[in-house]
Structure formats: C-alpha cells, structure tokens
Amino acid sequence: MRLMARIWPRIAVLAIAGGGLFTATASAHRFDVVGHVYVNDNTASGNTIVGFDRHADGTLTPLAGSPFTAGGAGTGAGIGSQGALQVSDDGRYLLAVDAGSNEISVLRIRHDGDLALRGVVPSGGIKPVSIAVNGDLVYVANAGDGASNYTGFRLHDGGALVPLAGSTVSLPDGSQPGDVLFNSTGSNLVGARVGTSLIDSFSVGRNGRLTAAAGSPFPAQGPGPFGSEFRPTNPAQLFVSNAHGGAGNGTVSAFAVGRDGALTSIGSSPFADFQTAPCWVEISHDGRYLFTVNTGSASISTYAITPRGALDLLGSTPLEGGTALGSEDARLAPDGRTLWIVDSKADAITGLSVRGATLLEFPDSPTALPLGAAPFGVVVN
Numbered sequence: 001m002r003l004m005a006r007i008w009p010r011i012a013v014l015a016i017a018g019g020g021l022f023t024a025t026a027s028a029h030r031f032d033v034v035g036h037v038y039v040n041d042n043t044a045s046g047n048t049i050v051g052f053d054r055h056a057d058g059t060l061t062p063l064a065g066s067p068f069t070a071g072g073a074g075t076g077a078g079i080g081s082q083g084a085l086q087v088s089d090d091g092r093y094l095l096a097v098d099a100g101s102n103e104i105s106v107l108r109i110r111h112d113g114d115l116a117l118r119g120v121v122p123s124g125g126i127k128p129v130s131i132a133v134n135g136d137l138v139y140v141a142n143a144g145d146g147a148s149n150y151t152g153f154r155l156h157d158g159g160a161l162v163p164l165a166g167s168t169v170s171l172p173d174g175s176q177p178g179d180v181l182f183n184s185t186g187s188n189l190v191g192a193r194v195g196t197s198l199i200d201s202f203s204v205g206r207n208g209r210l211t212a213a214a215g216s217p218f219p220a221q222g223p224g225p226f227g228s229e230f231r232p233t234n235p236a237q238l239f240v241s242n243a244h245g246g247a248g249n250g251t252v253s254a255f256a257v258g259r260d261g262a263l264t265s266i267g268s269s270p271f272a273d274f275q276t277a278p279c280w281v282e283i284s285h286d287g288r289y290l291f292t293v294n295t296g297s298a299s300i301s302t303y304a305i306t307p308r309g310a311l312d313l314l315g316s317t318p319l320e321g322g323t324a325l326g327s328e329d330a331r332l333a334p335d336g337r338t339l340w341i342v343d344s345k346a347d348a349i350t351g352l353s354v355r356g357a358t359l360l361e362f363p364d365s366p367t368a369l370p371l372g373a374a375p376f377g378v379v380v381n
Contacts, residue, residue, distance in 0.1 A: 015099050032056045035333060036113040037340055039349060039369060039379035040085045040096050041067055044076025047098045047105070049085070050369055051113055054380070058338060058362035063113050069372050070105040072098025076374050078344050080194075081129035081143070082179040082227045082280055082329055083211040084377025089135055091148035091158050091381060093118070097128040097140070104128060104140060104335050109381070113284045118159030124151030124168055134186035135229035136163075137208045141191055145173040150180055150191055150200070152208055164208050172196070179228045183235035188261050192225040192240055195216065199225055199240060201261035213261030219251040221270040227280040230257075233287030237309040238263070241292050242270060250278035252292055252301075254309045267310035273301050277318055280329050285336040289314075289357050293330050293341060298323045300330075300341075302357045317359045321346060323367060332381045340380055349375045 035054045041047065044189045048067035052060035061365030077346035079099055086095045087109070094107045094115060102123050125142025132139045138153040138161065153220025171177060176195030182188070182204070189210060191200040202210035222242025229236040238255045245251060251270035255263040276296030283290050283305070290303040290311060298319045303311040319327055319341075332338070332354065341358065349367035350363040352359045369375055 002350050010076065013030045014334060015092060019376065028035060035381050036063070037349065038085060038094060038379050039342055039377055040074070040113075042074030042076065042079060042099065042375040043372050044074055044100055046070075046342065047072050047096070047100070048095065048370070049096055049107065049115055050057060050373070052367070053113060054333070058353060059364050060349070060351070060367045065114055066348065067116040068107065068108065069117055070096050070098060071117050072105050073100035074098060075100040076376055078326070079129055079376050080178060080226075080279065081251035081376060083130040083132065083181060084132045084329065086133045086378045087379050087381060088133060088155060090171055093155065094379065095131050095133065095161070096140065096377070097123070097131060099127050099129060102126055102128065102142075102144075104131070104153075104161060106155070106161050108159055117201040119333065120251055121153075121161050121162065121163070123356040124163060125149045130177065132180045132182045132189060137186065137204070139180055139189060141177040143175070143177050147177050148173065150177070150210070152210075154208070157295055167209050169200070169210055169212070178226050179340060181228055181230065183230040183257070184232060185235045187235065187259065187342065190228060190238060190261070192220070192228050194224050194243070197223050199263065201257065201263050203259065203261045211260075213258070213263070218263045221265065222251045225253070227278070227292065229281045229283045229290070231283055231287045231305065231309065232285055234309070234330065237266070239281055239283065241281050241291055241317055243277045243279045247276045247296070248274055250275045250294060251279070252278060252290065252303065252311060254311055256309065269310075271303065271311040273313065275299055275301055282332055282339065284354070285332065291330065291359070293327050296323070298325060298327060300359055302359065304357065314357050319350060320361055321350070325350065329376055329378050331378045331380050338380070340378055342375050342378045347371075347375060349378065
C-alpha cells in the first residue's frame with residue numbers, strides 16, 4: 001500500500017488523453033531544471049518515449065507533449081535488457097529500440113528537452129533490445145530467434161541511421177543477447193548472451209566492422225550474464241553481472257580485455273553479491289564504484305573497484321518499493337550525483353542521490369510513467 005500511495009498522487013497530475021498520451025501542466029519550478037530523463041515506454045500500439053524535466057531537488061515533472069511518438073512499435077510486455085535507449089555522443093539524438101516492429105527510432109533532442117522524430121529504420125534482425133554508440137558508429141543487438149544478431153549502422157548528420165554493409169554477426173537461436181556495448185575508445189565491443197551464458201567479444205576495425213577475439217564467445221563465470229559495463233577510466237576492464245544463480249547467489253564478474261577482445265579473469269572473479277538476480281550494472285564516472293540492481297532482491301549493491309579491477313562489496317541499499325517495483329535498467333546523471341532506475345512492474349522510475357558509495361532514495365520517488373507503458377531503457381542528460 002505504501003508504494004501505491006506514493007505513485008498514485010503522481011498519476012493524478014497527469015491528464016490521460018486519447019491514444020495513451022498525456023499532457024502536463026507547466027512546472028512550478030522549471031527555472032531549476034538541471035537536465036532530463038527519458039524512458040522507452042515499449043508501448044505496443046505505437047512506441048513512445050516519456051520525457052521529464054529533472055530538477056535540482058531530484059523531482060521529475062513531465063515535459064510538455066510527453067510521451068513522444070517513436071514511430072515504431074513496442075511489445076507491450078516486459079523485456080529485460082540493458083541499453084534499450086541511448087544518446088548520441090554529441091547529445092543531439094536519442095536512439096530507441098522498437099522491439100515490437102523490429103526497428104530503431106532516431107529522435108532529435110531539442111534545447112528544451114522535447115523530442116522530434118527524425119526517422120525509423122529496420123534493426124537488421126528480430127526483436128532489437130540493446131544499442132551501443134561510439135561516435136557515429138552504432139551497433140544493435142537483436143534477440144529474436146530466426147534473426148538474432150549484432151548489426152552495425154552509421155549515424156549521419158540530420159539523424160539518418162544507415163546500415164553498415166557487411167557488419168552483421170549472426171547468433172544462434174536461444175542466445176538472447178541482453179546487452180551490447182563499446183568501451184570508451186571504441187576499440188572493443190562486447191555482447192552478453194543471457195540465454196546461453198556466453199560473452200561475445202570483438203575488436204572494432206576502422207571500417208566499423210567486428211572481428212571476433214580468439215576464443216569468443218567466452219564462457220561466463222555464472223549463469224545468465226546480463227548487465228555489462230566497461231570501466232570509464234580504463235577501457236580494458238569489463239564487468240558483467242551474473243543474474244541467474246538463484247536466491248542469494250548473484251555475482252559480478254571482472255575481466256581484463258585484450259586489444260583483440262580476448263577476456264581474462266581478474267583476481268578472484270566472480271565476486272559475490274549475496275543478493276538475487278543482479279541484472280543491471282552502472283559504474284561511477286570516476287571509475288571508483290560499481291552499482292548493480294538486484295531485481296530479485298529489490299536492492300542495489302555497491303562495490304569499490306580496485307585499480308587492477310577487483311571488486312570489494314561495500315553493502316546493499318534496499319529500494320523502498322520492494323519487489324513490487326520490478327527495478328531494472330539504471331543510468332547515472334552526467335554529473336554522477338543521481339542514479340535513475342526503471343521500475344518495470346510499477347510502471348515508474350526511481351531516483352537516488354549518489355555521494356561516493358552512498359545511495360539515498362529521493363523522498364518523492366518513484367514517479368509514475370504513462371498508462372500502458374511496459375518500460376525498459378533509460379537515459380539521463
């Protein structure tokens with residue numbers, strides 16, 4: 001009851017309009033807007049992206065005109081993945097998967113945070129779930145049997161997303177890739193196969209095409225490798241959560257990544273989480289701390305990262321809404337001071353302040369998303 005008491009007052013301020021869209025009154029404190037938060041609604045009748053003004057006190061207010069039309073279609077049902085929504089490196093464009101129509105949408109981010117659809121293109125496979133961006137190079141993970149793969153694109157001026165010839169790497173049925181990502185230099189790309197507990201690792205050529213490392217795909221160090229993140233301060237260190245170990249048996253793996261993409265274990269990896277279903281991973285911008293969202297335990301674990309990449313578990317922070325939230329994808333704000341988490345079961349988003357390794361949930365969280373959303377993927381600017 002506590003969760004619903006906190007969410008429903010937010011729903012009351014949203015006027016539900018035809019087609020599942022809502023409008024919002026002007027924010028009473030728009031002058032203190034410090035950025036924006038966007039969530040992929042994954043709505044089936046026509047996918048939308050919900051956008052919020054992000055205020056200095058951690059509160060969110062819907063942007064006028066939100067949710068914004070994405071052009072493709074979602075599935076209308078929960079999809080577990082990391083990176084379903086990404087911002088281009090120059091901050092001008094938002095890229096969203098349309099998992100129900102096998103497409104990728106590109107939207108222009110205007111100066112006031114509003115979104116304008118620029119185009120929709122086929123994803124190159126079935127059921128796109130994750131996007132990786134480095135400069136003008138974009139890769140998409142398609143998770144649907146029959147055309148599961150990683151496929152490359154180039155993002156051109158004006159927001160045109162153009163397929164990269166010869167870039168597709170096919171995956172076996174049942175692979176269920178849950179995340180695809182570049183390191184900070186764009187020299188390596190990895191993808192986690194949740195369904196078969198394998199990790200694909202590649203070097204990236206100047207032409208944007210991928211070369212698999214010798215030994216790829218690599219066995220994961222636990223069942224259900226899921227959320228993945230390269231250390232922002234060291235592009236040769238990769239961290240992957242292992243989500244399917246059972247109650248209290250979650251772990252996070254640490255790998256050294258060679259120039260060719262070869263993965264080698266760091267220290268005593270994998271590192272125990274003592275929580276259930278650690279799925280989504282985010283690392284502080286200074287590279288000191290790793291946060292993993294434990295969906296099955298409704299908590300966030302915090303690790304200190306040593307210079308060599310080993311992990312030291314500092315503790316876990318319970319989320320006040322509990323398992324009713326269905327907490328999933330997470331993203332830090334650019335200044336690293338707030339962390340935002342998509343709540344898939346509650347159709348909401350939770351915000352926390354970040355002070356080093358300390359997390360504190362904002363009093364006004366969670367904030368409701370539009371009716372009919374089946375959200376996954378979040379970005380913060």
